[in-house]
Amino acid sequence: MHGYVSDEIAGKAYDSRLMRRLLQYLAPYKIQVVFSLLLLLLISLLQLVGPYLTKIAIDRYISHGISSGLNRIALLFFFVLLVAFILRFLQTYIMEWVGQRIMHDLRMNIFSHMQQLPLSFFDQNPVGRLMTRVTTDVQVLNELFSSGVVTIFGDIFTLAGIILVLFIMNWKLSLVTLSVVPLLFYATLLFRKKVRSSFRLIRKRIARINAFLQENISGMWVVQLFSQEAKKFRQFAHINWQYCQAYLKTIFYYALFFPAVEFISALAIAMIIWYGGSQVLGATLSLGALVAFIQYAERFFYPIRDLSEKYNILQSAMAASERIFNILDLAVDESYQQVPRQLPPLKGKVEFRNVWFAYQGEEWVLEDISFTVNKGEKVAIVGATGAGKTSIINLLTRFYQKNRGRILIDGIDIEELDAGWLRSQIGLIMQDVFLFSGSVEENLRLGNLELGQARLEELSRYVHLDQFISQFPRGYQTDVRERGSILSAGQKQLLAFARALARNPQLLILDEATSNIDPQTELLIQEALLKLMDGRTSIIIAHRLSTIQNADKIIVIHKGKIREMGTHEELLAQKQIYYMLYQIQYKDQKRLAPLPLATGNPSTNPASEKRKKKEDSK
Amino acid sequence: MILKELSPLFSYLSKHKKGIAVGCVWLILTNCFVLSLPWVLKYAIDGLKGGINSRALSFYASLILAVSLVAGVFRFLMRRGLIGISRKIEYDLRNDFFRHLQRLSPSYFNRTPTGDLMSRATNDLDAVRMLLGPGLLNLFNTIIISITAVSLMIYIDPWLSLYSLIPLPFLSLIINRMGKELYWRFERVQAHYSRLSAQVQENFAGIRVVKAYGQESDQIKRFRRSNLEFVSKNMSLVKIWGFFLPLMLLFSGMGMLIVLWLGGKAVIVNRITLGEFVAFNGYLIMLVWPITALGWVLNLFQRGATSMGRISQILQQKPDISNASHPIRVTSLRGEIELRNVIFAYEENSEPVLKGISLKIPPGSTLAIVGPTGSGKSTLVNLIPRLYDPTGGSLLIDGTDIRRIPLKILRRHIGYVPQEGFLFSDTIRENIALGKISFKEDEVMAAASASQILEDINHFPRKFLTQTGERGITLSGGQKQRVGLARALIANPRILILDDPFSQVDTSTEEAIWKSIREKTAGSTKILVTHRISSVRDADRIIVLSGGKIVEEGTHKELLARKGTYAELYRKQLIRQELEEL
Ligand SMILES: Nc1ncnc2c1ncn2[C@@H]1O[C@H](COP(=O)(O)OP(=O)(O)OP(=O)(O)O)[C@@H](O)[C@H]1O
Ligand SMILES: Nc1ncnc2c1ncn2[C@@H]1O[C@H](COP(=O)(O)OP(=O)(O)OP(=O)(O)O)[C@@H](O)[C@H]1O
Ligand SMILES: [Mg+2]
């Protein structure tokens, strides 16, 4: 089972492994990357031309007073600049494109992977935190790919080029100049040790901010209702401050590192002046060469400064990718790994055999559950709240993995079935209705494009949703907003009902599907169901006993165990839990029941007659 | 356009006036020292030409070291100061953003996707921060370096300087044109990022439905679509800003070219010395980085302005429910509620949901509201804690207009159990305690026991410290509902509003809860919305709401005698019960 994905990550030096894994994302764009590297090579070469032209100009023309040569050099220089400009733009564009594509790929990877993670994972990880992985964490990698990786290569090219030129010009002076490099390495190492943990901290804390925001924005009205704004604000300010703090810490080291690199570069220049100067005095070096040397040295430190600047990007990219790969490394729900077994459409026989289940460890929520639902039967599950009714459904739909026992559908263990196929055969109405933002129609269809408009309208009529939809100015195209917020609780349930029926399921599961619906409408829906579900299996969970009266079988769950099972009459006769629940619900009416009543079956009650007439007249 | 969007930032900046001033001093000092380096170089090279001794040479070398050391110290101070301030402003801004959200009413959040707000608070804020930190810093830097470098260059040779600055006007022209385009394109990118966030947020929040309905591949397909669009929006941005850096480099290169060409000629005709020429070149090289940085800074500014605009959009949103300008002074409420011809519509010009409700609830009495789905029951009770304000008519509590009662006082006296509860991913204890500003342990306990959740809680291994998961995902439906109930009961409110509070609870628990509520809140005004007729009977008054109007009202007996909607509802339940008896 999946736990909470920890935000703490061991601070081991596995950067290179992470990096290698990140670089794998470059693979599909090999051609572009290679091309862009070539461009960079050219650009670095062109960059070297400037100072060299200066050297030639000084040594050959200026000191000899030849101004016509100067014109030629200027023209050459102009040409070089223009080409560099075009190449640079091309290079940026290509690399940005690659970076964007890679981020796209990463986002797709994470998103798709998340779809297949088991629900227990989502139980423990707030949505806001998970969102961070797909959005901000990926965004951090943007710089790495678009400007980082390749410019790092570019910088390295430039460095190599400069070193080469320096050695050709004067190898002794070059050695002196480059003697500062070990110092640089040392500074970088020190810096890296200090900041790496901060960058991880930053990623972790932004995720916390996101999680807090997502929860508090969706629950803002509750906070307001209970006047807890001040307290929530304090909490927010605290995590916000922690985030700020994590940054302030990096700023300190960062502010130190950058001047340090500058100082080291100044050291190099000082050495050139000192050593090179004495060579000039000893006439073993031309003055022009010295000037060029200084210019090259300055250019040598540009990319290094650049690299140290990039170091920031690299570190935060590492921290972000660590978090991303943590998600990608989670094993997907086993139910997605099955080879789909080709089956005839589900018939609808359900069997639980000695099933035990716990969400955590040995906290049994279901103990030794055994029952059978035959094809075409209507079975009700009742029991006190928290008894484990919903948990039974969670197992049947393979949302969670049972611990012991077997669950069979049409005689086949559900673990041998593809979860997607299984769920596609079931019409499930969950206790907590969730609607997507988007039109009523989209919510009814949920990807089911074959469904005709006529059928949609027919279904909405069955569940009495049509009257509400027709009131909306845009009808079926009305946007129901996030979580269906423009609908009343009952309307949402009706929509969820229609949505489940739209799949024409062989097995219908209603988990408190009508709890927020008035009894009158409920009755009408039940009649419609009777017709729709003829010959099909349904499992109904309800607290309102009126909802389940005409079930073929009633299962009474108490504290995770099956305590009673049988028809309504049988259970009443037993005079135990069911009898007690029944008494409470109807005692008032018994006490009062004075009215003379119409006899007959439910389909002849006045409401349904009215309904029939309406339908006939259409 | 940039300035207009950025103007809200000035007040944040002025809060750190002193820090910024000090930082600027460091910045200037840093640059003074950095800029004196080429000067030293010039002397060294001119000296070499004139044949100085090696002692002077080591003097120059150590001078270079000393100068850059001091510059480094100042640079450190400057970076730490100024970048630190940008982080603090980010902190302030994010706090203010959240504080403002807290003032907005539910109708605002109904309209605005959560993911959108989230991305403004993080992604857009990040762009603003970049502007404030590296953006401003580099801008100052650029300005200072340019001014000093240019004036030194002018000092060396005015004509040469003028030549080298020829490309500048062209540059500013091009940048101006591109800047505007950049602004709009970035706006589109950010808007799409919001959409992407909202999509992800919704998918994760609804993962159960996604799985139950096998929507995984469909969702992936949708996500891919907007993901690809995001890529193309970004690329359209790149087309503009990808030009910036190369352009800057081109123009600074042009400056160098002019100096090499014309400056070289000046040396030939002996107008300047070779050393001056080299120093001049040095200054120009120094200008390369700031000018290149200018391209980058401009990019940051445009982005920051766009994002600040998006944040301001939220900050400028007027809270539509807030304290009146002249609130009355009350500290406690009796709990008398009166509605006078209340009309309410969720959106302007749409058909009202409540169409003229008049009603008087005496303090301490119990009102039950029944009626078909969508008839406006929840809407009606939402008006009492002012989640929404009526569009017409008036609502009075204790005889005063509800808008004149301070919001805090009003809400503190109301216990509300919403139809669709909301738990925070926190412990059960914290969730219950949310109902009261300060609380004692035994109050939490008492509230839990009154709502019949205590036994369940004691069953959990971590008792009251059990984590509920987001929205209470790890609790059963009825457990969630009862935690919500306990939250409303803990403060012992004067007005208790129960919107279908037992819908997920079995009848025997329901009865026990109802009993303890009546004991615990004997003197409070209670409003109960329900579909279960059995719990309505004892109410002092029952109203039947249908289509946003009160169609019947009275006591249980009166309503039965009237043989109207209520009686029929009641009869229908009887029919079924009687059927069973057959
Ligand atoms: N995702 C989960 N993680 C951990 N524990 C859970 C989870 N879902 C439910 N539980 C626990 O399992 C027990 C049974 O819950 P279940 O939802 O099956 O009850 P139920 O019979 O459906 O109750 P209700 O009628 O209130 O909906 C409860 O004690 C609940 O706290
Ligand atoms: N936020 C909203 N924006 C727009 N319309 C809304 C909003 N909330 C509710 N409505 C509409 O107002 C009407 C009344 O809704 P309300 O929630 O008050 O019904 P209700 O009587 O509580 O129903 P139920 O019994 O299903 O809870 C419904 O038609 C609904 O579509
Ligand atoms: Mg349940």
Ligand SMILES: [Mg+2]
């Ligand atoms: Mg309602």
